[in-house]
Each structure stands twice: as C-alpha cells, then as structure tokens.
Amino acid sequence: DAKTTQPNSMESNEEEPVHLPCNHSTISGTDYIHWYRQLPSQGPEYVIHGLTSNVNNRMASLAIAEDRKSSTLILHRATLRDAAVYYCILNGQGAQKLVFGQGTRLTINP
Amino acid sequence: GAGVSQSPRYKVAKRGQDVALRCDPISGHVSLFWYQQALGQGPEFLTYFQNEAQLDKSGLPSDRFFAERPEGSVSTLKIQRTQQEDSAVYLCASSQDRAPSTDTQYFGPGTRLTVL
Numbered sequence: 001d002a003k004t005t006q007p008n009s010m011e012s013n014e015e016e017p018v019h020l021p022c023n024h025s026t027i028s029g030t031d032y033i034h035w036y037r038q039l040p041s042q043g044p045e046y047v048i049h050g051l052t053s054n055v056n057n058r059m060a061s062l063a064i065a066e067d068r069k070s071s072t073l074i075l076h077r078a079t080l081r082d083a084a085v086y087y088c089i090l091n092g093q094g095a096q097k098l099v100f101g102q103g104t105r106l107t108i109n110p
Numbered sequence: 111g112a113g114v115s116q117s118p119r120y121k122v123a124k125r126g127q128d129v130a131l132r133c134d135p136i137s138g139h140v141s142l143f144w145y146q147q148a149l150g151q152g153p154e155f156l157t158y159f160q161n162e163a164q165l166d167k168s169g170l171p172s173d174r175f176f177a178e179r180p181e182g183s184v185s186t187l188k189i190q191r192t193q194q195e196d197s198a199v200y201l202c203a204s205s206q207d208r209a210p211s212t213d214t215q216y217f218g219p220g221t222r223l224t225v226l
Binding site for chain 1: 114153201203211
C-alpha cells in the first residue's frame with residue numbers, strides 16, 4: 001500500500017482557514033486520495049476524496065498538486081467541532097480496505 | 111437515516127474469556143469491514159466481507175479472532191481466550207461497494223474492549 005506522511009499535530013484558531021498537508025510521493029496513477037476524520041470517541045467519518053482535480057464539498061476542499069505527490073485538505077472556516085484527527089489515505093484500484101496512518105491531530109483554539 | 115450501529119459500546123472481559131462484538135451495517139450495504147484501533151493509533155484493518163463471503167481476513171492477528179456475516183447483513187466479531195493485548199476499540203464500517211477505490215466507508219461508534 002502506498003504510504004502517506006502527515007504532521008503529527010496542528011493548531012489553528014476558530015473561524016480561520018486550516019490547511020492540512022499530506023505527502024504521498026509513491027502514489028500510483030490509479031490511487032485516489034481520501035480524507036477521513038475522527039472526532040473524539042467516535043468512528044472515522046468521510047470528508048472528501050479526489051484523483052487529479054481539486055475537489056470541493058460542503059465540509060472541505062481538497063487541493064491536489066499537479067504531480068499528485070502531495071495534497072492539502074482545506075477547512076475554510078474552522079469551528080471547535082472540527083477538532084479531530086485527520087487521516088489522509090490512498091486507495092488504489094480494486095482496493096477494499098482503508099490503510100490509516102497516524103493522522104494529524106487538529107486542535108482549534110476558541 | 112440509521113447509520114452503522116455496534117453493540118455493546120463497552121465491554122470488560124477477564125483474560126481468557128470469550129467475547130462477541132456485534133455490527134449492524136447500513137441497510138443494503140454490500141461491504142462490511144472490521145478494524146482494530148489501539149489507543150493513540152490509527153485504525154488497522156482486520157477483515158472484509160462482501161455480502162456473506164469473507165473475502166479478506168489478512169488482518170486478523172491470530173486464530174483467536176473469528177468473524178462471520180451469515181446472512182450478509184449483521185456481522186459478529188468473536189475473540190476467544192482474550193488477552194490483554196486485545197484491549198482496543200473495534201470499529202465496524204460498511205459501504206455500498208459500487209466502486210472500491212471511491213466507495214465511502216461509514217463507520218460505527220466502535221466497541222471499546224478492555225481485557226483485565
């Protein structure tokens with residue numbers, strides 16, 4: 001499974017944008033980039049995914065580098081409820097299981 | 111709508127006891143996954159079902175771990191002769207299985223198992 005690298009932790013302030021980076025230099029052409037997050041005492045929840053183009057949904061935006069070796073999850077206006085561990089995961093063609101790393105623990109200051 | 115539910119939410123077992131953890135996936139979801147999450151770590155894959163067929167059990171740590179989904183809906187993860195290292199949160203997820211690379215997995219809240 002292709003590996004991802006994320007910072008262990010990040011901190012931001014409420015109502016400010018947050019940019020969560022992920023490096024995946026060994027990504028293959030068929031790997032989708034998925035982001036999940038895990039709020040305290042809950043199971044992970046899907047945030048967004050993409051292949052090559054930038055993606056937007058109601059939760060976040062995903063910016064994918066042109067060479068696809070890195071990506072950034074963007075929370076446009078962080079709230080206290082966005083405090084969670086964010087996981088960047090590569091999912092290749094035919095893959096079923098998700099391979100989680102350590103993720104980035106995001107702290108939001110009021 | 112109803113999400114993935116798991117029961118019990120908390121389980122305390124004495125070392126050597128057998129435990130059974132239940133997962134009710136989202137209705138109609140073809141795929142079902144079990145993950146194990148140790149404290150402070152990301153979830154780790156245990157096993158995967160497509161309907162009632164267990165297609166991947168490569169993540170089960172030992173033959174003490176057994177999972178089943180006999181009617182392609184509810185699944186049970188059984189751990190025999192529990193050990194302290196089995197203490198973890200056990201997460202269940204389901205997905206529609208339309209396209210594996212892009213399917214969203216929906217997770218339950220997990221069962222926290224503590225083995226004394």
